[in-house]
Amino acid sequence: MTMMVSDLSVARGGVPVLEGVGFTLAPGRALVLRGPNGVGKTTLLRTVAGLQPALAGTITGGGEAIAYAGHSDGLKSMLSVAENLSFWARVFDRDQIDPAIAAFNLEMLRDRLAGNLSAGQKRRLGLARLMVTGRPIWVLDEPTVSLDVDSVRMFAEAVRTHLAAGGSALMATHIDLGLDDADVLDVTPFKAVPRATLQDEAFL
Template sequence: MLRVDNLTCARGGRPVLSNVSFDVPDGQALILRGANGIGKTTLLRTLAGLQPALSGDIQVDEEDTAYASHADGIKAQLTVAENLAFWADIYGTDVPETVYTDFDLADLRERFAGTLSAGQKRRLGLGRLGVIKRKVLFLDEPTVSLDRFSVKLFANFIQNRHLANGGIAVIATHIDLGLTARELDLEPYRAAIDDLGSSDEAFL
């Protein structure tokens, strides 16, 4: 289980979200909702251990987590197959054949990543999730550049591969992915300017 208690996180030294609490049991997903700039990315980066929290507690094994942002994280000079093999080498795993079908990459296997369209690059980038085999995924707008068909592919992977095998996903998105998942509106957790001192103090 992922458990978050009274978490306060900051961007540029200034608190953006405060007293955030939730839990996500194994096999479930949580969708983060909120206006642009409210702090969805900041929260995900804090949960993933990429930046420190100002206060509060996160109960998760960082060795089991992975964070994926808008960047595709691919090497243009490598083929699709070589890119996936690269990530497998880093994480000490293999490349399941299902990754190619889950993300519609089978016909692109020998294509150089630099020649792919934006949507194809995004599918390849998301294909990493099927290679790294981390239990807890923190995903920031994962469907950017994807058409409806590809969004459905991604949702099917999360629901039927990741969650069905006991994984956890926390996803920031503005669209309906069609997942069976709870939603968390971050508006009630928006930090007041003086939550942890004035805005001027935050930069001292």
């Protein structure tokens, strides 16, 4: 499924941060968002994922096709690793969790409570949830936070496998994942122009 974003404007706390953003994300492709901290990458991803409304513009081909992974790992601390993945698999009407457990090297942690995992282990489990959704478009906000070098490689391989199967990925990350043919979009040129306040206008 191809996702198309056209002339999209997004806001944080009611204040426009990006305006006129446009891109196309085709099956088998990855698009990496670049830009300085605070420019609006997270806001853009949340809007594309349907977690907040856009100020203007259109998003087509997303919706129920999207699996989103943000700063929160979305884990239930009193469930084990396997139980967490099984829970999310059922939410998305799926039943396979073993490929996700293998992809993120969670076999030895299968029966451990999520609340007893380290920060990196929790992150790996949170990312493994993507694989049990069955959704073709992954939208990822700084997915490698708390991951060590080996875990970053696991994640990158999971993304490559997803792309090879016809999925796609939209992500904001400062880490080079080794996705040599990934497209890159610097959102800095789309930074919204500050609006004059009523007080400012009174002195013009």
